[in-house]
Amino acid sequence: MWIKKNLEREWFTFFATPAILWQTFFLLVPLTAFFILSFLEKTSTGWILSLKHYELLLNPMYIKVIGSSLFFSLTTTCLCIVLAYPIAYFIAFMVKKAKNILLIVLLLPSWANIITQVYAWFVLLQKNGSVSKVIAALGITSTPAHLLNNKPVIIMGLVYCYLPFMILPLYLSLLSIKKTLLEASADLGATDMQTFWRIIVPLSRNGLFNGILLVAVPAFGEYAAIEILGGGNYALWGSNIVDTFLVAGNYAQGAALTIVGIAALISLIASCLIIYHAIRVIAAFIHQIKPSQRITTESEEGRL
Amino acid sequence: MLLHRSYLKQFAYTLFICLVYLFMFLPMMGIFVHSFNSSCVASSWESFTLDWYKELFCSPEVGRAAWNSLVIAISSTALSIILGTAFVLGTSEKKYSKLDMLFYPNIFTPDIVLAVAIMSLFKFLNIPCGFVSLIAGHTAIGLVFAIPLLRSRMEELDKYLIEASLDLGADRWYTTKKVLLPLLKPAIITAAFMAFTLSLDDFFISFFCAGNEIETLSMYIFSHLRTNNTPVLSALSICVVASSFTILMIGYVATKYTTMEKSNDLY
Amino acid sequence: MGSLRLEHVTKFYGNDLVIDNLTLDIQQGQFFALLGPSGCGKTTILRLIAGLESVDSGSIFLGKRNITNLPIYERKIHTVFQSYALFPHLSVFENVAYPLRVRNQPEDEIADKVFKMLKTVHLSGSENKQISQISGGQQQRVALARALVAEPEVLLLDEPLAALDQRLKEQMLLELIDLQEKLGMTFVYITHDQREALTVADRMAILNVHGKIEQLSTPKNVYEFPSSRFVANFVGSTNIIDGTLHRGDKPHTFEVTHKDMGSITVFMQHERNWLVPGSHSYVSIRPEKIKITKKRLSDIDNVLTGIVRNILYQGQSTIFDVEVKDEYIIKVFKQNEDHIPEEIINYDDEVNLYFYKEDAVLLEN
Numbered sequence: 001m002w003i004k005k006n007l008e009r010e011w012f013t014f015f016a017t018p019a020i021l022w023q024t025f026f027l028l029v030p031l032t033a034f035f036i037l038s039f040l041e042k043t044s045t046g047w048i049l050s051l052k053h054y055e056l057l058l059n060p061m062y063i064k065v066i067g068s069s070l071f072f073s074l075t076t077t078c079l080c081i082v083l084a085y086p087i088a089y090f091i092a093f094m095v096k097k098a099k100n101i102l103l104i105v106l107l108l109p110s111w112a113n114i115i116t117q118v119y120a121w122f123v124l125l126q127k128n129g130s131v132s133k134v135i136a137a138l139g140i141t142s143t144p145a146h147l148l149n150n151k152p153v154i155i156m157g158l159v160y161c162y163l164p165f166m167i168l169p170l171y172l173s174l175l176s177i178k179k180t181l182l183e184a185s186a187d188l189g190a191t192d193m194q195t196f197w198r199i200i201v202p203l204s205r206n207g208l209f210n211g212i213l214l215v216a217v218p219a220f221g222e223y224a225a226i227e228i229l230g231g232g233n234y235a236l237w238g239s240n241i242v243d244t245f246l247v248a249g250n251y252a253q254g255a256a257l258t259i260v261g262i263a264a265l266i267s268l269i270a271s272c273l274i275i276y277h278a279i280r281v282i283a284a285f286i287h288q289i290k291p292s293q294r295i296t297t298e299s300e301e302g303r304l
Numbered sequence: 305m306l307l308h309r310s311y312l313k314q315f316a317y318t319l320f321i322c323l324v325y326l327f328m329f330l331p332m333m334g335i336f337v338h339s340f341n342s343s344c345v346a347s348s349w350e351s352f353t354l355d356w357y358k359e360l361f362c363s364p365e366v367g368r369a370a371w372n373s374l375v376i377a378i379s380s381t382a383l384s385i386i387l388g389t390a391f392v393l394g395t396s397e398k399k400y401s402k403l404d405m406l407f408y409p410n411i412f413t414p415d416i417v418l419a420v421a422i423m424s425l426f427k428f429l430n431i432p433c434g435f436v437s438l439i440a441g442h443t444a445i446g447l448v449f450a451i452p453l454l455r456s457r458m459e460e461l462d463k464y465l466i467e468a469s470l471d472l473g474a475d476r477w478y479t480t481k482k483v484l485l486p487l488l489k490p491a492i493i494t495a496a497f498m499a500f501t502l503s504l505d506d507f508f509i510s511f512f513c514a515g516n517e518i519e520t521l522s523m524y525i526f527s528h529l530r531t532n533n534t535p536v537l538s539a540l541s542i543c544v545v546a547s548s549f550t551i552l553m554i555g556y557v558a559t560k561y562t563t564m565e566k567s568n569d570l571y
Numbered sequence: 572m573g574s575l576r577l578e579h580v581t582k583f584y585g586n587d588l589v590i591d592n593l594t595l596d597i598q599q600g601q602f603f604a605l606l607g608p609s610g611c612g613k614t615t616i617l618r619l620i621a622g623l624e625s626v627d628s629g630s631i632f633l634g635k636r637n638i639t640n641l642p643i644y645e646r647k648i649h650t651v652f653q654s655y656a657l658f659p660h661l662s663v664f665e666n667v668a669y670p671l672r673v674r675n676q677p678e679d680e681i682a683d684k685v686f687k688m689l690k691t692v693h694l695s696g697s698e699n700k701q702i703s704q705i706s707g708g709q710q711q712r713v714a715l716a717r718a719l720v721a722e723p724e725v726l727l728l729d730e731p732l733a734a735l736d737q738r739l740k741e742q743m744l745l746e747l748i749d750l751q752e753k754l755g756m757t758f759v760y761i762t763h764d765q766r767e768a769l770t771v772a773d774r775m776a777i778l779n780v781h782g783k784i785e786q787l788s789t790p791k792n793v794y795e796f797p798s799s800r801f802v803a804n805f806v807g808s809t810n811i812i813d814g815t816l817h818r819g820d821k822p823h824t825f826e827v828t829h830k831d832m833g834s835i836t837v838f839m840q841h842e843r844n845w846l847v848p849g850s851h852s853y854v855s856i857r858p859e860k861i862k863i864t865k866k867r868l869s870d871i872d873n874v875l876t877g878i879v880r881n882i883l884y885q886g887q888s889t890i891f892d893v894e895v896k897d898e899y900i901i902k903v904f905k906q907n908e909d910h911i912p913e914e915i916i917n918y919d920d921e922v923n924l925y926f927y928k929e930d931a932v933l934l935e936n
């Protein structure tokens with residue numbers, strides 16, 4: 001690349017090594033160790049190679065746990081997409097001058113710690129909190145309502161925390177869409193909705209994908225938020241990890257659990273991608289033109 | 305692009321946007337009010353008081369936790385930036401482009417995994433967890449965000465500026481210092497902000513790797529959540545948001561005055 | 572049907588007046604050019620017609636329909652944008668098919684129309700290419716095809732040839748003329764390049780600031796008989812001499828007396844009410860209408876003498892800057908007709924400039 005030609009590179013590359021070492025030492029090595037550890041079992045005579053940990057994980061309880069985490073992750077991601085698109089579209093295309101301010105204002109709550117954000121909802125939704133009092137006053141329930149400790153509330157809390165992570169990449173990729181493309185689309189007869197689906201969505205695919213990764217992955221590993229809003233009634237992959245590592249101190253089991261969880265997450269994302277591409281292929285197939293016939297007829301005419 | 309949209313649609317859309325903004329701000333407003341409420345019960349307003357803030361500022365525990373969080377955030381941000389920039393500069397050749405893949409696993413591993421990994425590592429090496437483990441973890445996170453940011457800015461750079469510098473007689477080290485780094489400055493600053501925010505925001509690394517000696521802000525909040533001292537926590541939360549906002553504003557105004565160049569597509 | 576009428580159209584951008592009470596008629600089937608300097612508002616006019624901007628006051632009619640409040644996508648007017656605005660994620664075929672798809676036309680009809688249109692713009696065979704794979708000239712054709720495929724009543728072209736090199740430009744100009752004739756569609760072409768406008772237009776309007784129409788006529792009329800100094804200077808180059816106006820001896824003849832250069836005899840075909848004897852007037856003589864020679868000629872109405880100060884060889888022609896009186900420079904174009912010119916004119920030569928009275932034009936102020 002051009003830097004190589006123009007700048008001494010030997011010692012530059014040397015400077016790059018600390019980062020490489022850091023990443024290797026603090027993530028890659030432990031993860032590999034986990035992988036190896038998950039196949040080891042501690043017995044009274046020492047460590048032996050076994051699949052015991054994975055067998056344990058086949059227990060329906062664990063499957064339910066990972067399934068729950070996947071569910072929360074998937075639902076949160078989908079809701080974030082649905083909410084983020086209109087907002088990102090609004091700030092990117094419908095606002096001329098106040099773009100930065102609107103964005104900062106929208107992202108402001110996310111500067112609080114995730115614990116703080118969840119805690120804020122906790123305070124609002126407590127049994128004697130403001131919201132339940134308002135609902136009681138409106139006559140919907142007779143006594144102050146129990147708003148916490150159910151799935152919708154947890155999902156709402158998660159969406160609240162992760163929405164900014166979906167909005168920002170989406171917004172950035174929407175910004176990069178040249179305005180004349182949208183003008184051309186309208187000029188050629190497409191309504192706003194048609195322009196949205198045919199032009200904006202395809203061109204913001206990258207931002208959408210980044211956003212999905214930034215939301216689905218952390219949401220899968222959530223622990224604290226669900227503890228607070230769910231009152232400890234929901235067992236998830238995250239809480240299981242906490243239990244296995246910190247409470248039980250069973251590192252080998254925990255390692256297996258970690259590996260399985262990551263595998264499940266990657267499978268989920270991969271299968272969504274596969275479904276997406278499959279839909280595209282099928283759609284293209286349906287719209288198929290048969291070019292070979294057409295070209296010979298037309299270009300023959302042209303040569304006359 | 306909203307020409308001739310029907311007024312109903314326009315109204316509904318704007319209403320939706322307002323509702324979303326309200327949604328984002330409702331909890332913040334809630335704890336904002338809560339932090340000045342003299343009653344411990346969140347929903348009934350008693351009177352305006354600054355007692356909780358006083359308690360906050362007088363509490364040595366909070367002070368220590370805040371100080372710890374700050375130190376860790378600054379150190380890990382600095383490390384992320386320095387290591388990240390060095391990495392991006394050092395691996396700009398094509399033959400090193402595959403090295404970027406080293407950082408890809410982070411995309412699929414939730415924070416909790418990193419936290420557990422570091423905790424296990426330190427346990428295995430028999431090093432007690434503390435500042436070191438926390439900074440290690442936060443830097444690892446910061447690196448993963450800083451490197452793509454810096455990398456994409458590098459790609460955007462006009463290579464002719466480097467060639468011009470060399471053509472005019474500057475040597476390579478001088479060119480790096482005086483031309484390349486200043487051009488990367490916007491990306492470096494953005495990456496620094498991100499790393500700093502992520503560090504303050506973090507929960508899992510603190511939860512797993514803090515050890516017995518250290519407490520960070522997020523740990524403090526989490527552990528005191530169930531006690532009845534809730535208005536103090538509200539006050540603390542407001543302080544955290546306010547200071548993050550202030551830092552960001554200072555950064556924003558500062559960069560405006562040092563005229564960052566931002567190119568915008570005209571079409 | 573495909574005729575356009577703008578009636579008393581006014582447009583503000585914030586507090587800035589951009590178009591001031593513009594009234595303009597474009598007939599069906601015309602190749603109409605809007606020519607003007609940057610900032611005169613021609614792009615704004617195009618955008619108002621397309622619907623990309625809304626008028627602050629006034630009306631726009633397409634045929635008999637009032638389209639002033641019609642949204643962009645309902646007007647049967649399509650635009651070829653200066654940057655082409657081709658959709659990067661769609662192939663050439665899909666780009667051209669786009670207007671038909673959004674109208675939910677049946678699949679086989681779409682294929683039919685797209686292939687026909689690609690053939691018309693000489694792009695058969697490129698259907699499945701991506702936009703990034705084709706050249707600038709080809710992209711321009713795709714943009715054209717895309718705008719025409721849904722058979723609009725009017726086609727707007729916003730400086731479509733600006734990004735092309737000279738040769739390609741000339742080729743495309745001819746193709747556009749051909750296409751417009753074949754289709755019989757109304758084309759509205761905006762440009763700041765007067766050569767383009769003169770080449771393609773059936774009728775053209777010269778615009779000044781705030782969208783003010785300085786002159787609206789055929790290209791020949793605009794060039795040979797500019798109505799004002801602005802038009803004379805903007806369309807091609809010219810020499811302007813001012814002086815006091817007198818009537819000449821013969822009918823339709825006028826004399827303009829410059830304080831230093833003497834009298835210029837001008838022939839004006841039509842009487843105009845602004846031709847007031849005694850008033851301060853301006854004469855325009857196009858550089859190609861002046862004969863430059865060291866010889867003495869007789870029987871030509873106007874002559875000026877001067878010193879050659881500058882010679883610019885341009886291949887086809889040579890431009891002479893002749894100083895006639897104290898830094899007053901007259902520009903002369905001489906076609907390089909012969910390999911070996913009969914007369915060699917050099918720097919600092921004293922030369923005579925001859926031109927007929929019919930070749931001079933009096934300008935309205």
